[in-house]
Amino acid sequence: MTTPLEVQGLGYELPGKGKGEAGSGRFLVHDVSFTVGAGETLVLLGRSGSGKTTTLKLINRLLEPTTGEVRIAGARARDLAATRLRRRIGYVIQEVGLFPHFTVARNVGLVPRLEGWEPPRIVERVRELLAVVGLDADTFALRYPHQLSGGQRQRVGVARALAADPPLLLLDEPFGALDPITRVELQREFQTLKQRLGQAMVFVTHDVREGLMLATRIGLMQQGRLVFLGTPQEFRQSDHPESKAFMAAA
Amino acid sequence: MSLWEFYARNSGEVLGLVGQHVSLVASSTAIAIVLGVPVGIALTRRPAWRAPVLGLANVFQTIPSLALFGFLIPLPFIGGIGATTAIVALVVYALLPIVRNTYTGLAGVDPAVREAGRGMGMTDWQLLTQVELPLGLSVILAGVRVATVVSVGTATIAAAIGAGGLGVYIFRGVAVVDNTLILAGALPAALMALAADGLLGLAERRFAWRAT
Numbered sequence: 001m002t003t004p005l006e007v008q009g010l011g012y013e014l015p016g017k018g019k020g021e022a023g024s025g026r027f028l029v030h031d032v033s034f035t036v037g038a039g040e041t042l043v044l045l046g047r048s049g050s051g052k053t054t055t056l057k058l059i060n061r062l063l064e065p066t067t068g069e070v071r072i073a074g075a076r077a078r079d080l081a082a083t084r085l086r087r088r089i090g091y092v093i094q095e096v097g098l099f100p101h102f103t104v105a106r107n108v109g110l111v112p113r114l115e116g117w118e119p120p121r122i123v124e125r126v127r128e129l130l131a132v133v134g135l136d137a138d139t140f141a142l143r144y145p146h147q148l149s150g151g152q153r154q155r156v157g158v159a160r161a162l163a164a165d166p167p168l169l170l171l172d173e174p175f176g177a178l179d180p181i182t183r184v185e186l187q188r189e190f191q192t193l194k195q196r197l198g199q200a201m202v203f204v205t206h207d208v209r210e211g212l213m214l215a216t217r218i219g220l221m222q223q224g225r226l227v228f229l230g231t232p233q234e235f236r237q238s239d240h241p242e243s244k245a246f247m248a249a250a
Numbered sequence: 251m252s253l254w255e256f257y258a259r260n261s262g263e264v265l266g267l268v269g270q271h272v273s274l275v276a277s278s279t280a281i282a283i284v285l286g287v288p289v290g291i292a293l294t295r296r297p298a299w300r301a302p303v304l305g306l307a308n309v310f311q312t313i314p315s316l317a318l319f320g321f322l323i324p325l326p327f328i329g330g331i332g333a334t335t336a337i338v339a340l341v342v343y344a345l346l347p348i349v350r351n352t353y354t355g356l357a358g359v360d361p362a363v364r365e366a367g368r369g370m371g372m373t374d375w376q377l378l379t380q381v382e383l384p385l386g387l388s389v390i391l392a393g394v395r396v397a398t399v400v401s402v403g404t405a406t407i408a409a410a411i412g413a414g415g416l417g418v419y420i421f422r423g424v425a426v427v428d429n430t431l432i433l434a435g436a437l438p439a440a441l442m443a444l445a446a447d448g449l450l451g452l453a454e455r456r457f458a459w460r461a462t
Contacts, residue, residue, distance in 0.1 A: 086368070097365055
């Protein structure tokens with residue numbers, strides 16, 4: 001089986017001012033390399049502005065890498081059409097970004113519909129996924145996003161990302177905007193969920209406790225570079241100053 | 251002679267002028283939508299064009315309507331005496347609110363919604379037609395509403411260049427100093443503006459999606 005995600009020497013340089021000019025020399029992400037296997041969760045941990053979110057966007061090409069290479073299940077991301085690539089990668093963001101004019105069912109069925117699945121198969125898949133994220137399909141399928149609580153909305157966001165059964169899931173602080181109680185609830189559920197699903201995941205957070213709880217491995221980012229990569233156990237014992245700063249905050 | 255007597259005696263003519271008026275407003279607004287919405291969409295894709303295009307539309311808006319009708323008369327194809335010239339002028343006035351509101355409506359879509367759509371693998375066209383336009387529709391309709399209401403009023407002046415419409419009574423009334431005649435044109439025009447405002451306002455609210 002191929003590795004769901006391989007990242008090699010990934011970098012993003014801010015574009016220069018004029019047209020056709022060389023880059024600005026300012027790197028948001030610099031020389032980042034890691035792989036994520038099936039069933040593995042890599043937590044990218046770092047302060048605001050450390051390049052974690054940029055790294056995620058370079059993987060699904062919401063930003064085009066200026067250096068390095070990303071491979072999804074063995075295929076070079078660069079060789080695929082960006083839209084095709086993104087439909088094979090689940091994406092969950094903090095603000096959720098549900099379509100307010102779509103019902104929960106249509107939101108969850110978005111990628112299958114873009115991929116041209118038969119409607120009965122979509123309906124079935126939506127019911128299945130709502131159950132996976134702990135929402136009763138009969139109650140929620142026909143509701144609109146504004147009729148949901150924050151926690152329910154993010155459950156729908158996760159279900160939407162899983163809809164086409166992508167080999168890789170990218171999560172950008174998915175629980176960051178929730179109240180503390182709902183957050184812990186969703187973190188616990190997510191822990192069991194990821195064991196059941198077996199997807200490869202990259203999970204961005206600045207919350208070190210969340211990171212330690214969910215990670216198979218932790219990648220610590222600082223000023224655009226990956227300064228530490230290892231298991232939570234190794235992270236606890238790491239003597240890198242940034243790791244220590246994060247452990248002190250835990 | 252009272253207004254009601256006037257209407258009773260001239261019902262055929264009144265209905266004809268109302269029809270002309272409606273067709274002036276409807277055709278010019280329709281053309282302005284067909285031209286203005288794509289321009290508004292283009293502005294969201296090319297931010298550098300925004301200031302010059304909206305600026306130009308603004309300048310058109312400042313030309314007094316009677317003067318604009320006058321300017322258009324000597325021009326070939328789009329000018330001359332009659333309804334064509336009037337429609338061209340009305341389109342020019344309707345463009346600004348429609349272009350501006352299309353731009354504002356699309357630009358106002360929650361960035362998180364747009365990012366999610368792109369992140370899920372929607373093409374630019376899918377994002378536009380399935381997300382941005384439906385979510386911006388209420389704001390776009392508000393622009394159409396403003397354009398229509400203004401157009402109902404401005405179209406009365408079109409009678410000055412022989413385009414017909416309810417302005418015929420108003421100009422005639424002014425010429426012979428007859429208030430009844432002025433009212434005969436102004437009243438239905440006012441009612442028409444109110445009706446357009448009400449109906450388009452309903453449509454606008456129908457498509458206002460609540461943010462989460």
